[in-house]
Each structure stands twice: as C-alpha cells, then as structure tokens.
Amino acid sequence: MEPRRNEIDDMIVHEKMQAALEYQNEAWADGMADGIEPEIIADAAIALAMRETIRVLGEEGAEALLESLRERMVAGEFSPQRNLQ
Template sequence: MIDLQGGELDEMIVAEKKQVACEYHNEAWADGICDGIEAEILAETAISTALTELVRRHGEADVIALLDTMRERLNHGEFRPDRSLQ
C-alpha cells in the first residue's frame, strides 16, 4: 500500500492535471496548425485567453507578479526548445 502525505498527494494531483492540460493544449495547437492558423496567432490567442482568465480570477497585481516570474524563467532559457534537462 502506498502511504503518501497530504502534501505529496496534492503535488502528484497537480502534476497529473498539468500533464493532462498540456496534452489538451498540444492537441488544440496541432488542430490549429492543421487548419492553417499560424503559430504566432495561436500563441497570442492562448496567452490573451490565459491572462484574461487569470486577471478575472486573481486580479491584475497577481498576474503582473506571475508575468515577472515568467520573464525570469524565459531569460534563464527555460522555454528554449533545445534546452537540456539535467
């Protein structure tokens, strides 16, 4: 029997939800590309939709803080397609 602490179980659930969400996004992205929608249009629309929903739920200040964190991650190369995971 697996005995997980509450925090570990919560982390596993969040990780699984992120994986499923990524699969949904990848499928929608592929469908858009197949329909002839440029990657830049898909990306801008996805970001705009996400930001609108996050501002609605959490407010502008929290979203600005999130964007600051995302900018740092971008500057550190986290989103480069050729980055290596160590």
C-alpha cells in the same frame, strides 16, 4: 511509508498540468492543421490565458505570474534546446 499530504497535492497538480499541456498541444495542432500561423495561435493563447488569470487572480496576481514566467524564460525553462533530466 505513506506519502505526505503535500506530496499527494504536488502529484495531483503535476498530473493536471500534464493533462492541460496535452489539451493545449491538441488545440495547437488543430489550429496549425487549419492553416493558422503559430504566432497567431500563440498570441490568442496568451491573450486568453491573461484574461482568465486576471479574472481569477486580479491584475496584481496576473502581474506576479508574468514576472514569474519572465524569470523562468530567462532561466531557459521554455527553450526548445533545453535538456530535460
């Protein structure tokens, strides 16, 4: 049975997300190796992400993304203690 189009699209997005996370982890490690504090790296990453999100989605789209991220944070998705299944 051949995967449906949406399943293929979901797999592509998942693979791109994994690659993007690897790039972010490398940049984070490089910054730490250069002596930049984690909170400064995080602040810079969030600021750049928000600028790009507003450029692409506009302020309303960025606000919706922030709300989604807030809900995911409250649900514990980003917690270091989160158990992946």
